[in-house]
Amino acid sequence: MATVPKKSRAAVLVDYNHPAEIQEIDILDPEPGAIIAQVEASTVCGTDVHIFHGKMSEHSGLTLFSRVPLVMGHEIVGRIVELGTGRTKDAADQSLEEGDRIVWAYPWCGKCYYCTIALQPTLCPNVRMYGWGSVREKPYLTGGFAEYVYVKPECHVVKVPDGVDSKVAASATCAFRTVIHNFERFGGLGIQDNVVILGCGPVGLYALALSVVCGAGQVIMVGTPKRRLDLARKWGASHVIDIEEIKDPGERKEMIRKLTDGRGPDVVIECAGPSQAFVQGLDILRSGGRYLVIGQTDPSPISIQARHINLEMKEIVGAVSAAVRHFYKAMQFLKNCRDRFNFMEMLTNTYSLEQVNEALKSMEELKEIKPVILPNQ
Numbered sequence: 001m002a003t004v005p006k007k008s009r010a011a012v013l014v015d016y017n018h019p020a021e022i023q024e025i026d027i028l029d030p031e032p033g034a035i036i037a038q039v040e041a042s043t044v045c046g047t048d049v050h051i052f053h054g055k056m057s058e059h060s061g062l063t064l065f066s067r068v069p070l071v072m073g074h075e076i077v078g079r080i081v082e083l084g085t086g087r088t089k090d091a092a093d094q095s096l097e098e099g100d101r102i103v104w105a106y107p108w109c110g111k112c113y114y115c116t117i118a119l120q121p122t123l124c125p126n127v128r129m130y131g132w133g134s135v136r137e138k139p140y141l142t143g144g145f146a147e148y149v150y151v152k153p154e155c156h157v158v159k160v161p162d163g164v165d166s167k168v169a170a171s172a173t174c175a176f177r178t179v180i181h182n183f184e185r186f187g188g189l190g191i192q193d194n195v196v197i198l199g200c201g202p203v204g205l206y207a208l209a210l211s212v213v214c215g216a217g218q219v220i221m222v223g224t225p226k227r228r229l230d231l232a233r234k235w236g237a238s239h240v241i242d243i244e245e246i247k248d249p250g251e252r253k254e255m256i257r258k259l260t261d262g263r264g265p266d267v268v269i270e271c272a273g274p275s276q277a278f279v280q281g282l283d284i285l286r287s288g289g290r291y292l293v294i295g296q297t298d299p300s301p302i303s304i305q306a307r308h309i310n311l312e313m314k315e316i317v318g319a320v321s322a323a324v325r326h327f328y329k330a331m332q333f334l335k336n337c338r339d340r341f342n343f344m345e346m347l348t349n350t351y352s353l354e355q356v357n358e359a360l361k362s363m364e365e366l367k368e369i370k371p372v373i374l375p376n377q
């Protein structure tokens, strides 16, 4: 058995808007079914930046909110160093052993109305999300910006397939599994659907990769900065529109209409974030088209004409987070499509645990697509 230390170094956010500081946190012995994993890689999500600024705190109006002091990081690949008794297989029935690399879904309670009757566990009110919870509460280590992490017995895990880089796998554990959940709820794409994707961050880029593989006709990517749009082109975007160059939403709509036979796209996928992007997406969509909303976190109220939904038959769907089957599909996609897309191109710099604050800043300033934290290097 690998020797597991008693303490783990972790970058702790003691208070919002203050730099995270390195602290030593206790590593508990795993209870039955739990797993102690050494963090192979954690990637930084846009949500980490929001958490840093307190936008996900108890004052945000969210039902589930962040609580300081906390260890951020919810896009994690861990290597098993200790298995609690009874944990022998992953969710896909593959045997689990020390040394295996894993990803895991949040610990839904499995007992509430959403978990059992509605079968919508990502709405479970009793969940404790990784990267959000107080480091003062057991099992303490529930964030990826640390050397070690405690995987709770309620977390369904899947192994990372051989040949998939840990950094790439980490980057898929929030953005991509959410995209897969959204596509599932949306019902997928029709072959040759013309698609517009708003937002070219990791969520938008993964939505692009999936759209291309699902047989979309044209995929038009709208976003900024140029570096991300260049990657979108490489990954199969038929056209890109830089919102820094074409600032007028009316002009962008006209460009898209011309590219889609004057009707507008069959499908719009919103991966941008600001509520105004939602309004613009609804406006661009053709009558009878379908609208997939993935990126909205903006609390600002907006005004729309609800008659779009019946008189123009526009359909609107979205989904939050993901269940373990979406993690599994994400991992399989990364393995099966690794020759089609160089996922490593989305990952920019790597950072040590001491450099977490730098990585967050770089993410916030859009200097990078996906910074990677390597806590054990």
Ligand SMILES: [Zn+2]
Pocket (backbone or CB within 6 Å): 108, 109, 110, 111, 112, 113, 114, 115, 121, 124, 125, 126, 127
């Ligand atoms: Zn539940």
Ligand SMILES: [Zn+2]
Pocket (backbone or CB within 6 Å): 045, 046, 047, 048, 074, 174, 175
């Ligand atoms: Zn995230």
